[in-house]
Amino acid sequence: MGRPGSDATSNPQAPYVSGRFTSAGNGPVPPPVIHYWDWQLRAACRGVDPNIFFAPDGETRNDRERRQRVAKSICQDCPVRQLCLNHAHAVGETYGVWGGYTELERSPRNRRGGSP
Ligand code: SF4
Numbered sequence: 001m002g003r004p005g006s007d008a009t010s011n012p013q014a015p016y017v018s019g020r021f022t023s024a025g026n027g028p029v030p031p032p033v034i035h036y037w038d039w040q041l042r043a044a045c046r047g048v049d050p051n052i053f054f055a056p057d058g059e060t061r062n063d064r065e066r067r068q069r070v071a072k073s074i075c076q077d078c079p080v081r082q083l084c085l086n087h088a089h090a091v092g093e094t095y096g097v098w099g100g101y102t103e104l105e106r107s108p109r110n111r112r113g114g115s116p
Pocket of ligand 1: 040043044045046053074075076078079080081082084085097098099100
Protein backbone atom coordinates (compact mmCIF):
# COMPACT_ATOMS: atom_id res chain seq x y z
CA MET A 1 0.00 0.00 0.00
CA GLY A 2 1.35 3.43 -0.94
CA ARG A 3 1.10 6.51 1.14
CA PRO A 4 -2.38 8.01 1.42
CA GLY A 5 -3.31 9.88 -1.69
CA SER A 6 -0.48 8.50 -3.79
CA ASP A 7 -2.89 7.34 -6.50
CA ALA A 8 -5.16 10.35 -6.19
CA THR A 9 -4.43 11.69 -9.65
CA SER A 10 -5.63 8.50 -11.29
CA ASN A 11 -8.73 7.97 -9.19
CA PRO A 12 -10.13 10.73 -7.02
CA GLN A 13 -12.36 8.22 -5.22
CA ALA A 14 -9.45 5.96 -4.34
CA PRO A 15 -9.28 6.84 -0.65
CA TYR A 16 -12.95 6.06 -0.27
CA VAL A 17 -12.82 2.85 -2.23
CA SER A 18 -9.77 1.52 -0.46
CA GLY A 19 -10.76 2.74 2.97
CA ARG A 20 -7.14 3.60 3.72
CA PHE A 21 -8.05 6.62 5.75
CA THR A 22 -10.00 4.52 8.21
CA SER A 23 -6.72 3.24 9.61
CA ALA A 24 -5.33 6.73 10.18
CA GLY A 25 -6.90 6.78 13.60
CA ASN A 26 -9.15 9.71 12.89
CA GLY A 27 -11.92 8.18 10.80
CA PRO A 28 -12.54 7.87 7.09
CA VAL A 29 -12.57 11.59 6.35
CA PRO A 30 -10.01 12.44 3.66
CA PRO A 31 -7.17 14.76 4.62
CA PRO A 32 -7.50 18.51 4.01
CA VAL A 33 -5.98 18.26 0.57
CA ILE A 34 -7.83 20.17 -2.13
CA HIS A 35 -7.75 17.21 -4.48
CA TYR A 36 -10.10 15.22 -2.25
CA TRP A 37 -12.57 18.03 -1.96
CA ASP A 38 -12.42 19.90 -5.25
CA TRP A 39 -15.46 18.08 -6.62
CA GLN A 40 -17.43 20.38 -4.35
CA LEU A 41 -16.37 23.31 -6.52
CA ARG A 42 -18.63 21.92 -9.27
CA ALA A 43 -21.57 21.24 -6.96
CA ALA A 44 -24.99 22.49 -8.00
CA CYS A 45 -25.62 23.45 -4.39
CA ARG A 46 -22.71 25.88 -4.23
CA GLY A 47 -24.05 29.13 -2.86
CA VAL A 48 -27.39 27.58 -1.96
CA ASP A 49 -28.64 27.97 1.59
CA PRO A 50 -27.38 24.84 3.44
CA ASN A 51 -30.57 24.82 5.50
CA ILE A 52 -32.23 23.30 2.44
CA PHE A 53 -30.05 20.23 2.82
CA PHE A 54 -30.01 19.89 6.61
CA ALA A 55 -32.96 19.74 8.97
CA PRO A 56 -33.36 22.55 11.45
CA ASP A 57 -34.38 21.73 15.01
CA GLY A 58 -38.07 21.15 15.44
CA GLU A 59 -38.81 20.69 11.76
CA THR A 60 -42.26 19.28 11.12
CA ARG A 61 -42.81 16.30 8.88
CA ASN A 62 -44.46 18.40 6.19
CA ASP A 63 -41.69 20.98 6.31
CA ARG A 64 -39.07 18.23 6.10
CA GLU A 65 -40.72 16.62 3.09
CA ARG A 66 -40.99 19.98 1.35
CA ARG A 67 -37.37 20.88 2.16
CA GLN A 68 -36.07 17.51 1.00
CA ARG A 69 -37.98 17.80 -2.28
CA VAL A 70 -36.27 21.11 -2.96
CA ALA A 71 -32.86 19.68 -2.06
CA LYS A 72 -33.37 16.63 -4.26
CA SER A 73 -34.42 18.82 -7.17
CA ILE A 74 -31.10 20.65 -6.88
CA CYS A 75 -29.18 17.38 -6.68
CA GLN A 76 -30.99 15.86 -9.64
CA ASP A 77 -28.85 17.57 -12.27
CA CYS A 78 -25.73 18.05 -10.18
CA PRO A 79 -22.60 17.11 -12.16
CA VAL A 80 -20.90 15.64 -9.08
CA ARG A 81 -23.86 13.76 -7.69
CA GLN A 82 -22.17 10.36 -7.65
CA LEU A 83 -19.02 11.73 -6.01
CA CYS A 84 -21.17 13.43 -3.39
CA LEU A 85 -23.05 10.22 -2.69
CA ASN A 86 -19.81 8.23 -2.53
CA HIS A 87 -18.46 10.70 0.00
CA ALA A 88 -21.59 10.48 2.14
CA HIS A 89 -21.42 6.68 2.19
CA ALA A 90 -17.67 6.62 2.77
CA VAL A 91 -17.63 8.90 5.77
CA GLY A 92 -21.01 7.84 7.11
CA GLU A 93 -22.73 11.19 6.82
CA THR A 94 -25.66 10.82 9.17
CA TYR A 95 -27.41 14.08 8.40
CA GLY A 96 -28.63 15.89 5.36
CA VAL A 97 -29.34 15.27 1.71
CA TRP A 98 -26.23 14.09 -0.11
CA GLY A 99 -26.16 12.90 -3.69
CA GLY A 100 -29.91 13.28 -3.90
CA TYR A 101 -30.65 10.96 -1.00
CA THR A 102 -31.79 11.72 2.52
CA GLU A 103 -30.06 10.36 5.59
CA LEU A 104 -32.83 7.81 5.99
CA GLU A 105 -32.52 6.63 2.39
CA ARG A 106 -28.74 6.31 2.79
CA SER A 107 -28.91 4.42 6.06
CA PRO A 108 -27.43 0.93 5.92
CA ARG A 109 -30.83 -0.53 6.68
CA ASN A 110 -32.43 1.05 3.65
CA ARG A 111 -29.30 1.58 1.59
CA ARG A 112 -31.01 3.31 -1.28
CA GLY A 113 -28.75 5.64 -3.10
CA GLY A 114 -26.29 3.11 -4.36
CA SER A 115 -26.46 4.83 -7.70
CA PRO A 116 -28.42 8.01 -8.27
S1 SF4 B 1 -25.49 16.02 -5.22
FE1 SF4 B 1 -26.71 17.58 -4.15
S2 SF4 B 1 -25.76 17.83 -2.13
FE2 SF4 B 1 -24.30 16.76 -3.46
S3 SF4 B 1 -22.99 18.34 -4.29
FE3 SF4 B 1 -24.63 18.01 -5.77
S4 SF4 B 1 -26.24 19.46 -5.26
FE4 SF4 B 1 -24.85 19.37 -3.51
